[in-house]
Amino acid sequence: MPAPVVGLLALGAGGLQALSLAPEPRGVLQVLGAALLAALVAQAAPRRAFVLGALAGVAWLAGTFWWLFISMHRYGNLPAWLSAGAVLALAAALSLYLAGAMALFARWRGRGGFGHDLLLWSALWLLAELARAQLLTGFPWGAAGYAHVDGPLALLAPWLGVHGMGAAGAALGFVLARLVLQPRQPARAAALGLTAALALAPALRGPDFTRATGGLAVTLLQGNVPQDEKFDFSRLPQTLDWHVRALFASTADLVVAPETAIPLLPAQLPQGLWQGLEAHFSRRTTSALVGVPLGDADSGYSNSVVGFGPGRAGADLYRYDKHHLVPFGEFIPWGFRWFVDMMRMPLGDFSRGPLAAPSFAVGTERVGPNICYEDLFGEELATRFVDAAQAPTVLANVSNIGWFGETVAVDQHLQISRLRTLELQRPMVRATNTGATVAIDHRGRVTHRLAPHVRGVLEAQVQGREGTTPFAWWAGRFGLLPLWALGLAVVASTGFRSRHRG
Structure with missing residues (x-):
């Protein structure tokens, strides 16, 4: 031939x-x-x-x-x-x-x-x-x-x-x-x-290696903010207003906003906004996970999720910092500074969070956040299952792949999340900027779905799970x-x- x-x-x-x-x-x-x-x-x-x-x-x-x-x-x-x-x-x-x-x-x-x-x-x-x-x-x-x-x-x-x-x-x-x-x-x-x-x-x-715990009512936000508007300060007030109003409107057990739903540091927000979030959720039974950057010039910055909830305020707020950072987007590989400097994008070097991060308690359930690209690495998520008593009963992915337009990237990322639920036999909720905002059960089935590339709110019910799959056992210990x-x-x-x- x-x-x-x-x-x-x-x-x-x-x-x-x-x-x-x-x-x-x-x-x-x-x-x-x-x-x-x-x-x-x-x-x-x-x-x-x-x-x-x-x-x-x-x-x-x-x-x-x-x-x-x-x-x-x-x-x-x-x-x-x-x-x-x-x-x-x-x-x-x-x-x-x-x-x-x-x-x-x-x-x-x-x-x-x-x-x-x-x-x-x-x-x-x-x-x-x-x-x-x-x-x-x-x-x-x-x-x-x-x-x-x-x-x-x-x-x-x-x-x-x-x-x-x-x-x-x-x-x-x-x-x-x-x-x-x-x-x-x-x-x-x-x-x-x-x-x-x-x-x-x-x-x-x-076989089911896991067993049901309790149910969780969730609200998932999809802001559908175009990437070229996300850091546009002339449009930022409207973006913040929509996300804050949607957070306040939820009466579910948990409301989840996407990665960098709040794209500014708390100190850069309009006066009283951050304190208003703390006060609202500390007085109610609803908890919230919100994507926001954290840090300062001295200690470094992180791509994070903050957890608000009953009785939580100030130092008692839950914090999850992204561990597996995206090359070029969240850290700059050695020798490629010239390439990143050619792009007029809000990129930079972030600090890594811990690998085996603690869960966020919502009632009797334990929610394990991960940010965007992190759910590609099932062996890293599995480290959270070594201590069965503290392992997540529900996974929550917050993402923004608005960087990639209305492309097949949304569908590909959905399949990735579904595979994680099969490996770990845990449900996953996904709150994303442009999609796919969904709820997935522990068998990889999408049970609730919001159309991509629209602004909207998805209400869903998920069933928490406890127990450990063989993959979670060996990957959590040995990668x-x-x-x-x-x-x-x-x-x-x-x-x-x-x-x-x-």
């Missing part, structure tokens, strides 16, 4: 991965993409496999987070060519993990039979995704497992998490490719077994090290066997 055609097919394999993620998760496309890539590298030399993996990775990642262009060009005022180049450069850099995995597979495949190759392929895929998720602060947006949030592989979520699900999807793709290319008995037997398992999976609901160890052990054993049989 001519090299240009093979290159286009590799781009197509990555494109299928991107298309599998949103607006609706389609696990079959993820499996087909993995199958196409497996077929392309089946006979390729290591150098060619590296190039094919890189092409697939660029198409996958650029096709997933292309909307970063909007934040840099429309709101950051970077030239279009530089914004597009930055997106492609990021995708190309992150694709090196998949490229390296494909090169190693090409080097070590075919010397231990079908089972050897299947294990090697799956382990290398897993390691490539883990590297992207954790190295250099990590950027796991678009991980393959999110395509399976509605499929049978979702049964693996409370056991292995999203990266285990992605490796399982890649394994299915490998079996499909081998069945087409080399329909031998082992491949046929594996295909029949996997087909039977997938056919039965929908009937297997999977993703068990998956790293598993992947490296498989690669070491299969690679060692390959060298000694070669």
